[in-house]
Amino acid sequence: MGDESPNYTVDDALVAMGFGNFQILVLAYAGMGWISEAMEMMLLSFVGPAVQSAWGLSSHEESLITSVVFAGMLVGAYSWGIVSDNHGRRKGFLITAVVTSAAGFLSAFAPNYISLIILRCLVGLGLGGGPVLSSWFLEFIPAPNRGTWMVIFSGFWTVGTILEASLAWCVMPTLGWRWLLALSALPSLLLLIFYRVTPESPRYLCLKGRTTEALSVLEKIARMNRAELPPGILVSDHQVGVPENSNPSEDMKLLSPEADSGPSRKDIDSNMGGISSLFMLLSPKLLRSTLLLWMVFFGNAFSYYGLVLLTSELNNGQNKCGVAELQSEKTQDINYKDVFITSFAEFPGLLLSAATVDILGRKLSMSAMFFLCCIFLLPLVFHQPQGLTTALLFGARICITVTFTVVYIYAPEIYPTSVRTTGVGVASSVGRIGGMLCPLVAVGLVHGCHQAAAVILFEIVIFISGICVILFPFETKGRELKDTLSSSEQVNSIL
Numbered sequence: 001m002g003d004e005s006p007n008y009t010v011d012d013a014l015v016a017m018g019f020g021n022f023q024i025l026v027l028a029y030a031g032m033g034w035i036s037e038a039m040e041m042m043l044l045s046f047v048g049p050a051v052q053s054a055w056g057l058s059s060h061e062e063s064l065i066t067s068v069v070f071a072g073m074l075v076g077a078y079s080w081g082i083v084s085d086n087h088g089r090r091k092g093f094l095i096t097a098v099v100t101s102a103a104g105f106l107s108a109f110a111p112n113y114i115s116l117i118i119l120r121c122l123v124g125l126g127l128g129g130g131p132v133l134s135s136w137f138l139e140f141i142p143a144p145n146r147g148t149w150m151v152i153f154s155g156f157w158t159v160g161t162i163l164e165a166s167l168a169w170c171v172m173p174t175l176g177w178r179w180l181l182a183l184s185a186l187p188s189l190l191l192l193i194f195y196r197v198t199p200e201s202p203r204y205l206c207l208k209g210r211t212t213e214a215l216s217v218l219e220k221i222a223r224m225n226r227a228e229l230p231p232g233i234l235v236s237d238h239q240v241g242v243p244e245n246s247n248p249s250e251d252m253k254l255l256s257p258e259a260d261s262g263p264s265r266k267d268i269d270s271n272m273g274g275i276s277s278l279f280m281l282l283s284p285k286l287l288r289s290t291l292l293l294w295m296v297f298f299g300n301a302f303s304y305y306g307l308v309l310l311t312s313e314l315n316n317g318q319n320k321c322g323v324a325e326l327q328s329e330k331t332q333d334i335n336y337k338d339v340f341i342t343s344f345a346e347f348p349g350l351l352l353s354a355a356t357v358d359i360l361g362r363k364l365s366m367s368a369m370f371f372l373c374c375i376f377l378l379p380l381v382f383h384q385p386q387g388l389t390t391a392l393l394f395g396a397r398i399c400i401t402v403t404f405t406v407v408y409i410y411a412p413e414i415y416p417t418s419v420r421t422t423g424v425g426v427a428s429s430v431g432r433i434g435g436m437l438c439p440l441v442a443v444g445l446v447h448g449c450h451q452a453a454a455v456i457l458f459e460i461v462i463f464i465s466g467i468c469v470i471l472f473p474f475e476t477k478g479r480e481l482k483d484t485l486s487s488s489e490q491v492n493s494i495l
Contacts, residue, residue: 006232010203013218013229014142019149020225023140027149029191029198030137031156033093036187037130038160039167040104040123043184044069045308046168050177055113068117069124070436074429076128081425084129085418089136089201092421096129097191104185108178126188128432131412131424138412139201139420140221147358147409147477151350154405158346160187206234207417280419281426289414290423292468294430296366296407299465302434303373303458304400307393345394349401356402361477362410363469366403370466373399377462380455403465413476434461 008016044066052062076096084092103122110116134153141149164184171180202221205214215234222229281290356365376395384392408424415423441457 006230007235008230008232009235010139010206010214010218011143013202013234014140014221015144016230017142017218017222017225017227019142019145020221020227022221022224023149025224026137026140026199027153029194030133031153031159032187032190033097033130033133034153034156035160035163036100036191037127038157039164039184039187040069040100040127041305042161042164042308043168043180044305046164046172046180047177050172051113051116054177057113061113064117065120067436068121069127070432072121072124072126073128074124074432074436076125077131077425077428077432078128078422079125079425080129080132081422081428084132084135084421089132089139089204089421090195090198092132093129093136093191094195096126096132097188097195098126099123100126100129101185101188101192104188105182108182108185124432128425128428131408131428132421134408135412135421135424136201138409139203139417143479146413147362148354150409151354151357151405154353154408155350157405158350158401161346162344203417211235281415281423286415286423288471288473290427292472293407293411293414293423293427295468296403296465297411297427297431298434299370299461299468300400300404300407300434301431302438303462303465304404305435306438306458307397307400345397346401349398350405352398353402353405357406357409358477361475362406362413363472363475366406366410367466367469369399369402369406370462370469373403373462374459374466377455377458381452381459383451400462403469410472410476413479414472414474 048062048065051057051065052059076099080092080096083095100123103119103126107116107119107123110119134150137153138146138150167183168180171183199217199220200213202214202217205211205217211234218229218234221227280286352369353365356368360368373396376392376399380389380392411424411427412420
């Protein structure tokens with residue numbers, strides 16, 4: 001029964017030490033990466049029209065400036081997920097910061113359209129590493145506080161969107177799009193400056209058998225948080241069994257690993273290459289969750305970036321759909337203001353996320369907001385006055401901010417550490433396909449005076465996403481993170 005010294009896991013240690021000064025510094029670093037990605041994504045709605053006007057591009061060439069960023073992100077999200085699952089979280093976000101900051105700054109000096117397209121594609125490649133930073137931060141948070149702190153982390157995205165909208169409003173009319181590109185690359189540079197002081201995830205280190213290094217990180221957390229580590233020996237999640245004399249409840253069965261998970265399974269789980277990681281995501285135990293998650297990420301990205309672009313596009317095209325260039329100067333100022341106003345919709349969206357994610361749970365929070373978003377968009381099937389259009393888009397943006405925030409909390413929770421960043425990265429890649437198609441399809445319909453068709457398309461995508469959330473196999477509220485697939489098997493088998 002009780003032999004020598006007790007054991008404890010990384011989760012036990014994090015719960016014992018609580019959320020303190022150490023996690024706040026980790027939050028600040030990961031949040032800077034989130035600000036960087038948000039700024040690079042938001043500038044797409046400003047740079048495209050400006051470059052089109054300056055270089056006389058066709059509407060297809062303008063759309064391509066946005067789409068190649070998403071194409072780069074599609075490749076990057078998958079690639080950096082594999083790198084960080086196999087070589088460490090720190091290596092994953094180091095490479096992404098180098099690529100994003102260098103390509104972002106150089107794109108400000110692009111001499112022609114082709115070089116701009118190549119550099120923006122490289123920026124997208126670097127931005128694909130966003131899920132690595134969110135997973136890294138997630139792995140330092142105690143389980144009881146995870147939902148709330150991940151919402152706070154998502155707040156950095158909102159800060160980035162508002163910062164970029166403000167920057168564009170100030171810089172674009174006077175200094176032009178090149179200055180906007182250069183200034184928007186600065187947050188990525190800050191990631192490089194402070195990289196040396198970032199710790200590796202102790203959960204990742206434990207998974208790889210590097211428990212001495214993991215213990216060193218946990219001891220540093222304890223010192224900074226002025227807390228004590230639990231007594232006993234640090235062990236990895238898959239080494240812990242359910243005590244013989246316990247009579248676990250249904251909930252404990254969901255959270256506890258199999259007592260007999262052997263080392264051979266550990267080796268399979270923790271030493272995978274890229275292809276086997278992908279096969280693991282499509283294994284019978286994860287297949288349903290993975291496919292549904294891909295659908296939700298696609299719908300989220302398609303609708304979120306669509307709402308950002310439509311904020312200006314609907315107002316541009318709704319009254320004089322066929323009239324062109326004469327209005328461009330006037331409407332450009334209005335667009336900055338409208339994008340700036342609707343960006344503030346993300347603040348109530350974040351507050352709503354914080355209020356619901358740990359009370360209603362992940363699934364109900366997402367599904368309710370998807371369906372509410374459909375209601376906000378429905379009147380836009382018909383032309384509405386500009387003020388009402390902006391108000392309806394404001395409401396829809398609140399809803400889609402909640403779903404976007406909560407899915408980035410839910411996604412890392414359903415995967416074990418061995419494939420967590422790969423799983424979130426691949427899902428994020430599928431989302432990038434949605435973002436890539438959005439300017440080519442939905443915004444193209446508005447340009448072609450088919451506003452009703454564009455809005456109905458959004459309605460269908462958002463409604464299907466809400467149905468997919470309902471079909472997710474289990475709720476993750478309050479559930480501990482698992483290190484290996486073998487320690488997560490009971491969750492899927494019971495549910």
